[in-house]
Amino acid sequence: MLQIFPDTSSIAEHVSSALVARIHAKPDAVLGLATGGTMEPVYARFVAKAKQAGLDVSGITSFNLDEYIGLAPDHPKSYAAYMQEHLFAHLGFDASRLHLPDGLASDLAAHCQDYAARLQASGGVDLQLLGVGANGHIGFNEPGTPFDCTCHVVELAEQTRIDNSRFFAEGAIVPGSAITMGMAEIMSAREILLVATGKTKAQIVAEWYERDVTEAVPFTMLKQHPRARIIVDEAAASLLPAEARQQRLVANG
């Protein structure tokens, strides 16, 4: 379940190949998509590979994990804008199949219900991409989120707002709340690839490895998923117990 790669570019290569293979095998696949710094090299590599291979992505349906409340889709720091910039604008996606939570929805509870219903009506996610917060959040399910929750509104943890301030201009306010796909929806994906890179993720990767499944660390829920892979680089693996690191490196050849 744990795979250690030398660096971010080898991870981008591996994960983008998995995406291409999945779309080849199932041109109408449903993808669960993440944003954030971790995914940028993955999407860049995927776009290059897909262009090179002439991959047809027009049948793909996607559901993004989350969106900030209060940001319009054309706000440069919205996750809708991130997806356009890093993925959607580069390939021939069918815009009507690309779903993101609406950060400007007037009735947030109804919007969350609708998002969950659309996800279910799609037949569920075939391949879910995930990053992980330094505090163990997945999507924006912050520590303490019940594992059985579906799409909902969340108050962002202070740590998350501090971590994400790097994407905003100096002095700009990071939104305090978001809409996120729930833990139950993430777990119902048929396959999950979680990527963690860099030394800022080393502590949470070690915690994931050592702790039992607990709502205090949402990331640990993936231990219960039959087809989840935790893909880390050397920096993110650096606080794993030596034995775990050794074992996995050998296992990966």
Ligand code: F6R
């Ligand atoms: C983003 C998301 C978050 C990020 C996590 C890591 O859609 O759901 O869980 O994956 O905050 O962010 P980065 O990759 O910026 O460290």
